[in-house]
Amino acid sequence: MLKPEVTTKLNEQLNLECYSTNLYLQMSAWCHNKGFEGISQFFQKQSREETNHIYRIFDYLNDTGTMPLLGAIQAPPIHFSSLTELINFAYEHEKNITNQINRLVHVTMTLQDYSTFYFLQWYVAEQHKEEKIFKSILDKFEMIAIDYNGLFLIDQMMKNQ
Ligand code: FEO
16 A cells, blocks of 8 residues: 555646647647648657556556556647747656656655555666657757758658657
8 A cells, every 4th residue: 555645646646648639639739730740750759658648557556455646737838939949848848757757756765665665666767768769850950950951861761769
């Protein structure tokens, strides 16, 4: 049985993962609308990965005899002035999620809930991976001049990310 504070935090994380799914699906739509099909596909893939993040917590809560609680999910932003702004938003979002995961891990350690602590290690590794992905995309934006040729190259490259 999970401690109430751990349950509350896991449910908060569950809902954050729902927001992430919607955020990346909306970003996929924005990219498709602007003609960036490769990046649109990349964000669809990211959105599906976020759905996996939802189910991991959902199943863990169920498995520990705790009913998962889904609340209202904030609508994601729909306007971006440029592709760089959109990618930067995603990168900042992932850094935020990493901070949330770290806080959650800290709570489990403080309360000596080592089972949940162990469960969360997958998220710690996943956040490291996701931050790295978005940072490397931003780095490529800086390397390739953001003109039409550069954007085309980036769009093609991200089809295979
Ligand atoms: Fe589920 Fe990208 O954090």
